[in-house]
Amino acid sequence: MNYIRIIIATLLANNLTGFLIRRLVNNTFSVKGAIINTDSKFITNTTCAHLFFRMYESSEIRFVLKYINPQTTILELGSSIGVIASVLSCNVQKLEFHCIEANLNLMETLKENLDKNVSGNYGLYNYAVVGNDNNSQLYFQTGNDSTTGHICHEKTDLIIPTITLSEFLATRKIKEYTLICDIEGAEVEILKNDSKALDLCQMVIIELHETSYSNSFYSIEKLSKIIIECGFKVVEKDGPNYVFIRK
Secondary structure, three states, rough: OOOOHHHHHHHHHHHHHHHHHHHHOOOEEEOOEEOOOOOOOOOHHHHHHHHHOOOOOOOHHHHHHHHHOOOEEEEEEEOOOOHHHHHHHHHHHOOOOOEOOOOOHHHOOOOOOHHHHHOOEEEEEEOEEEEEOOOOOOOOOOOOOOOOOEEOOOOOEEEEOOEEEHHHHHOOOOOOOOEEEEOOOOHHHHHHHOHHOOOOOEEEEOOOOEEEOOOOEEEEEHHHHHHHHHHHEEEEEEOEEEEEEEE
């Protein structure tokens, strides 16, 4: 994101502006042909302002529209309120979708947006995708908005069922696929413990997050190098948002 966009976001995409906008448009936003509903107490005014001013996941939207191959299965980790899947379905025909979201609070809105925008069948799942099946209980810690919550071990009201990426692919008999991922740092566990799940992946569109895991710090660059070591190359990036394709 360049400095102009940062200034605009600071000035316009705020709580007050979002409060006014969501009432003006009755919690209905048009994003690249998709109609997105935000009528939920779990979606903040700021998120609505970002949607209105086309700042919500703008890099990811640009990347998926530019690079997605409709011949592969699309697996999205961290589907949130369904903007990416909805935009893709409205612009690219005959896609097979599997959408995974850990935040149970968002599932109703996510399903409504997918039903409204996705043509054909899709899979929708409430899981935390983990790196290994160690049977430890995970919870979801909500953040300041629908895009910043994260998985944690500390007890909250939201208990999350877990699954490894390898297990998910095997049980759904998914072969070649494209991975879209925005899971607030939880990607490090998959990359460190279940990277074999990427063997059949042809493309990764991901927002990477600095994080700590097993007493080690992982920068965005370090995470990107792990993905490259799994047989990918970078074709485009915008800040922490990357597009990797199979070498």
